[in-house]
Amino acid sequence: MKTFVLLCLVALAAADQSARIVNYQYGIEEDGAYEAQYQTTNGISAKEDGISYPGNVPEAGNYVRSGSYSYEWEGVTYTVNWTADENGFHPVGDHLPDFSHTREHIGSIDDHQ
Numbered sequence: 001m002k003t004f005v006l007l008c009l010v011a012l013a014a015a016d017q018s019a020r021i022v023n024y025q026y027g028i029e030e031d032g033a034y035e036a037q038y039q040t041t042n043g044i045s046a047k048e049d050g051i052s053y054p055g056n057v058p059e060a061g062n063y064v065r066s067g068s069y070s071y072e073w074e075g076v077t078y079t080v081n082w083t084a085d086e087n088g089f090h091p092v093g094d095h096l097p098d099f100s101h102t103r104e105h106i107g108s109i110d111d112h113q
């Protein structure tokens with residue numbers, strides 16, 4: 001999912017080839033928790049953090065990640081807050097449809113087994 005977010009941002013950045021990344025910060029702790037953020041000179045900013053924990057597959061563990069990114073398009077700033085965990089990627093934004101009830105409609109994977 002990181003790839004998806006990154007590709008969206010790269011696509012936006014590609015529209016302005018003179019844009020530069022500024023204020024990039026990244027830190028990771030011994031337990032795997034991390035925080036990262038950056039801005040670009042053409043109005044994109046993004047930040048995220050994550051914690052590592054033993055999840056459904058103990059030997060693999062899992063990450064719970066959350067973050068937000070925003071960008072300007074035709075004078076409007078769009079912001080997406082998101083979380084990502086073993087249940088998927090959950091974006092929230094004023095310009096996005098409300099996905100919060102999707103699971104009620106399609107059921108969880110467990111319901112179909």
Ligand SMILES: *[C@@H]1O[C@H](CO)[C@@H](O)[C@H](O)[C@H]1NC(C)=O
Nearest residue numbers: 068079080081092093094095
């Ligand atoms: C995103 O998170 C920020 C900070 O918590 C909050 O102020 C803002 O209202 C949130 N935006 C949306 C679309 O949920």
